[in-house]
Amino acid sequence: MSQSPSPQSPRSKLGLQLTDLGQLDRIRDALSRNDPRSQFEPLGLREIVVGENVLPDVAETVARHLREAGVAPDRSARVLMMVDPVTIRRDGADFKKAVFAELSGRFDAAWTVLNDGHAVMHADDPVIDEAARFAVGAQCIVSVGGGTVTDVAKIAAQRNGVPVHVVVQTAASVDGFTDNFSVVLQNGVKRTLLTRWPEAVLADTRVIATAPHVLNASGFGELLSMYSAPGDWFLACQMGLDQTYAPVLLDLLELCGEDVETWSSGVRSADHDSCARLAKALLMRGIVTGVGGTTAPLSGMEHLFSHMLDMVSGERGEPTGLHGAQVGVGSVIRAAAWEEFRDRWNSGPVALDRLFPAAETLEATVRDAFATIDPSGRLGEECWSRYRRKLADWHASRAKVEAFFGAWDEKLRQHEAMVLSSGAIAANLHRAGSAKRSRDLEPAPSDELTRWVVANCQFMRERFTVADLLLFCGWWDEAGIARVLARVEAACAAAEDGAR
Numbered sequence: 484m485s486q487s488p489s490p491q492s493p494r495s496k497l498g499l500q501l502t503d504l505g506q507l508d509r510i511r512d513a514l515s516r517n518d519p520r521s522q523f524e525p526l527g528l529r530e531i532v533v534g535e536n537v538l539p540d541v542a543e544t545v546a547r548h549l550r551e552a553g554v555a556p557d558r559s560a561r562v563l564m565m566v567d568p569v570t571i572r573r574d575g576a577d578f579k580k581a582v583f584a585e586l587s588g589r590f591d592a593a594w595t596v597l598n599d600g601h602a603v604m605h606a607d608d609p610v611i612d613e614a615a616r617f618a619v620g621a622q623c624i625v626s627v628g629g630g631t632v633t634d635v636a637k638i639a640a641q642r643n644g645v646p647v648h649v650v651v652q653t654a655a656s657v658d659g660f661t662d663n664f665s666v667v668l669q670n671g672v673k674r675t676l677l678t679r680w681p682e683a684v685l686a687d688t689r690v691i692a693t694a695p696h697v698l699n700a701s702g703f704g705e706l707l708s709m710y711s712a713p714g715d716w717f718l719a720c721q722m723g724l725d726q727t728y729a730p731v732l733l734d735l736l737e738l739c740g741e742d743v744e745t746w747s748s749g750v751r752s753a754d755h756d757s758c759a760r761l762a763k764a765l766l767m768r769g770i771v772t773g774v775g776g777t778t779a780p781l782s783g784m785e786h787l788f789s790h791m792l793d794m795v796s797g798e799r800g801e802p803t804g805l806h807g808a809q810v811g812v813g814s815v816i817r818a819a820a821w822e823e824f825r826d827r828w829n830s831g832p833v834a835l836d837r838l839f840p841a842a843e844t845l846e847a848t849v850r851d852a853f854a855t856i857d858p859s860g861r862l863g864e865e866c867w868s869r870y871r872r873k874l875a876d877w878h879a880s881r882a883k884v885e886a887f888f889g890a891w892d893e894k895l896r897q898h899e900a901m902v903l904s905s906g907a908i909a910a911n912l913h914r915a916g917s918a919k920r921s922r923d924l925e926p927a928p929s930d931e932l933t934r935w936v937v938a939n940c941q942f943m944r945e946r947f948t949v950a951d952l953l954l955f956c957g958w959w960d961e962a963g964i965a966r967v968l969a970r971v972e973a974a975c976a977a978a979e980d981g982a983r
């Protein structure tokens with residue numbers, strides 16, 4: 484993932500390439516050969532089919548997995564297709580109707596349209612309960628659509644013990660098609676639940692390439708957290724706050740990003756091959772999250788930025804933006820925050836004694852910060868209870884923190900090899916036509932809200948990121964945050980200039 488060509492090509496490290504998505508056993512083997520601490524979850528997904536036309540594969544794929552589940556794949560098999568109300572076309576024809584025609588030609592098929600009345604469906608309790616009711620007695624669920632309907636279908640299958648779930652993916656908007664997690668909305672706050680793997684994922688690249696640009700651009704933003712989050716994961720593991728570090732997951736990610744500079748512009752122009760490439764990269768990313776059993780390799784400060792925005796819109800009862808678009812913007816911010824930390828540390832490190840503030844000195848800061856969006860204090864209480872655990876872990880890790888800074892030059896070199904600069908991330912986002920900075924988002928947060936989110940994101944949860952380091956160094960004050968946001972702006976402006 485370094486910016487300079489690495490001496491070993493990504494392919495040679497694991498002997499894998501992205502086309503191995505079609506042969507999951509190869510990925511399974513590579514993972515088991517590289518799991519010395521036996522920490523990985525088994526890859527429950529059985530099959531991925533990526534093609535320009537997956538329609539002829541739908542019924543046979545369902546039949547194959549019914550058979551494996553001990554269900555006769557004939558007219559008696561109860562297959563439920565689950566969709567949201569969005570109409571998706573393929574060569575002018577209604578794609579969902581075409582999928583249903585394939586299913587009803589062979590099975591006892593029915594379909595249900597989930598609809599919560601929102602322009603973009605939310606995976607909240609009423610929708611999930613409705614889906615689960617429809618799925619009673621089904622032997623297979625076929626979900627057709629984007630990330631939300633897929634996540635809802637995973638839960639409906641899990642709740643009812645439906646033996647087979649086949650996903651037909653229609654946009655490259657998220658990486659959640661190929662993992663065993665569902666992102667749901669509970670009391671206005673997004674949460675990630677461990678649910679179940681689908682048995683098979685079919686990605687129709689012609690449909691994906693014609694999906695609305697905002698969806699694929701959002702998926703591209705999500706993809707780019709692979710160039711920022713591993714830095715936070717590395718810091719957390721090196722400093723003793725996370726024990727899940729597993730380089731093989733980064734090797735898998737490297738396959739996702741291969742040649743991204745060359746195909747990113749094709750995402751902007753809805754070029755078929757580039758959108759197909761994005762879809763494959765996100766499919767592999769999902770596997771990394773599911774197998775790793777943790778979102779940490781792909782979810783650092785950039786995801787905190789997105790989750791905080793969602794938290795604020797949830798409190799205010801306002802619509803939330805697209806997750807991946809926010810993550811892309813957050814990735815530039817995380818890179819800029821790291822660069823600020825790195826440059827200041829290089830020009831004058833802080834005495835290690837000063838890096839360990841007493842818990843009581845921060846409690847009021849955390850509670851006050853969240854009181855501005857939730858005066859009841861509920862959010863402040865929740866965030867403080869999480870943050871104080873991180874503080875306790877930080878204090879307990881002092882020996883590792885000191886060892887880290889004792890070997891700073893070497894650690895810096897390792898960190899830089901697994902991330903991209905703010906400029907490089909912004910340039911990739913720009914080529915793909917994805918949001919780079921807050922004001923590109925829809926809805927666009929005000930400058931004031933952006934500053935608030937960046938300043939307080941480290942207080943939201945236990946996960947350690949570079950924002951914690953900046954805070955402990957005393958560099959996360961108004962001036963420090965302004966400097967980071969100025970770096971973001973410079974990176975975005977350079978990306979635009981470079982493209983002219």
Ligand SMILES: [Zn+2]
Pocket residue numbers: 705786806810
């Ligand atoms: Zn994400």
